[in-house]
Amino acid sequence: MQDVSTNIYQNARKLAGLTRERAAELLNMSVRCLADYETGQRIPPNDVVDQMTVVYNNLGLAIQHVRASSNAARLLLPEVRDIALPQAVLELIDAVYDFADDKSDRALIDIARDGVIDDAERPRYDRIVDKLQGIMAAAMALSFATKHRKED
DSSP states (O other): OOOOOTTHHHHHHTTTTHHHHHHHHHHTHHHHHHHHHHHHHHHHHHHHHHHHHHHHHHHHHHHHHHHHHOOOHHHHOOOOOOOOOHHHHHHHHHHHHHHHTTTEEEEEEHTTTTTTTTTTTTTHHHHHHHHHHHHHHHHHHHHOOOOOOOOO
16 A cells, blocks of 8 residues: 555645645644655545635545545546646646547447456456546646645
């Protein structure tokens, strides 16, 4: 499993422009406790991460935390990158156009029409699902897009 403290918690705090001391105060915890989360000594429980997402105004942190804590979540949820709004828009539009230009929608209809994905259809189906996952990741990045912020 990926080290959950590859510092998604510290990165979110810094993006919010908070010092560790101020964040600990807002989260009603000790600086030492927050430092433990940010250095990987401890993994914060879900309720603490819920507080962090509110205090840091960063919903993407919740997704990153769940993905880091659960193999099932990593399979279901795309990795969400914290990118600027213009980049997020361009990446989403590019992914959607790529899907349409490749006529993946039509291919998916053809594959699914009989309710069975046979061995000959499987490679094309897998490529289509990969493209759809890329669109989902780009859409989530857009929904969590931030303005360019300075890191402290």
